[in-house]
Amino acid sequence: MAELEKNLREVAPESENVLSVLRELTNDGKKENVTLAMQNRKLLPEKPREPEKARSPKRCHVIHNVKGFVAYLQAYASEHLVIFADVPNLRCVAILDEKADEGFEGIELVPQIHPLFKPWYKAIREEELDLQQFLSLVMKNRRAITAPDGRALVMELSQVTSSTEVTVHRGKGANSLNGILFKTKIEGNKHIDGKAELPEMIRIEVPIFMDTLPVMMELDLLLSTNPKDHEIYVEIVCADLAEAMVKSWEEIIATCSQTIGKGLVAMGRAVHEKWDVVK
Numbered sequence: 001m002a003e004l005e006k007n008l009r010e011v012a013p014e015s016e017n018v019l020s021v022l023r024e025l026t027n028d029g030k031k032e033n034v035t036l037a038m039q040n041r042k043l044l045p046e047k048p049r050e051p052e053k054a055r056s057p058k059r060c061h062v063i064h065n066v067k068g069f070v071a072y073l074q075a076y077a078s079e080h081l082v083i084f085a086d087v088p089n090l091r092c093v094a095i096l097d098e099k100a101d102e103g104f105e106g107i108e109l110v111p112q113i114h115p116l117f118k119p120w121y122k123a124i125r126e127e128e129l130d131l132q133q134f135l136s137l138v139m140k141n142r143r144a145i146t147a148p149d150g151r152a153l154v155m156e157l158s159q160v161t162s163s164t165e166v167t168v169h170r171g172k173g174a175n176s177l178n179g180i181l182f183k184t185k186i187e188g189n190k191h192i193d194g195k196a197e198l199p200e201m202i203r204i205e206v207p208i209f210m211d212t213l214p215v216m217m218e219l220d221l222l223l224s225t226n227p228k229d230h231e232i233y234v235e236i237v238c239a240d241l242a243e244a245m246v247k248s249w250e251e252i253i254a255t256c257s258q259t260i261g262k263g264l265v266a267m268g269r270a271v272h273e274k275w276d277v278v279k
Contacts, residue, residue: 059096059105066211066252069094069109070259081263083256084270087249092256093270106270111209111252116144120204120219124238128224134234138202146216147203208248211255215244 063069069092073081078097085092092109113121119141123129129137135154142150201220208215222235249267257265 058103059107062108062110064110064112064210066109066111066209066255069107070256072107073256073260073263077260077263079262081260082270083253083263083265084268085249085253085266086269087246087267089269090245092252095270098264104272109252111211114207114210114212116141116206117208120144120206120236123236124219124241126236128233128235131232131234134236144204144206145202146205148199150202153199153202208244209252212248212251215247217241217244 061072063072073083073094073096076096077094078099080098080100082095082098083092084095090110092111094107094109096105096107098104119137123134123137138145138150139154142154144150145153199221201218203216203218205214205216207213217238217240220237220239222237224233224235225231253265253267
């Protein structure tokens with residue numbers, strides 16, 4: 001009995017004790033022999049448990065094109081979708097489920113400036129360009145210029161950049177001189193005087209963002225000279241830029257509203273704050 005109790009209470013590591021009961025009849029079939037057998041066997045090693053995976057993080061994707069943004073929302077947004085177009089910050093935020101109880105997930109659209117507009121956008125944001133930089137800008141992007149003729153403008157400005165003396169005139173009236181007077185040295189002390197009429201503005205037609213239609217914009221050209229280095233500088237001002245931006249954003253909003261077919265689309269920002277509680 002003591003041996004049985006010991007085997008039942010004490011088990012070697014990574015093993016188990018087994019108690020077997022054997023029953024057999026005697027030859028005459030009247031009596032039954034009962035045998036208790038104690039066995040010990042090694043257990044197979046347990047497979048290592050996989051670490052518990054954390055909950056998937058909330059979605060906070062950033063998409064750069066309108067078509068991809070719309071396609072994603074069509075596939076994964078709920079019927080309680082809300083889209084806020086933050087025009088001043090050039091981005092859209094879509095809350096996938098405005099009635100979610102366990103937290104809100106937002107997908108962001110940050111549209112990319114269209115490659116045809118990017119060089120002009122950069123030039124508008126800079127304070128000024130020297131004449132050579134402006135000439136290079138017009139030459140590389142002349143196909144976007146609708147008025148005046150970009151090729152003719154490049155050829156006219158090329159004469160000025162090769163001159164030895166340049167004067168800017170800003171006259172008023174019908175017979176006044178308004179433009180650039182340049183003097184080119186050819187042989188020895190001989191000079192040739194010429195006059196290049198610079199337009200006060202140029203007109204371009206390009207898309208503002210990817211997946212948006214081209215818009216017409218007028219760029220005002222403001223000329224100035226530096227008396228220290230006698231260089232001519234051009235400042236590009238676009239009063240139509242803000243209006244063109246809003247027009248392109250309205251196109252993006254209309255595309256989202258018409259194509260997705262669910263949810264709410266509005267101009268604004270997604271803002272969440274904590275509730276005040278009574279303590």
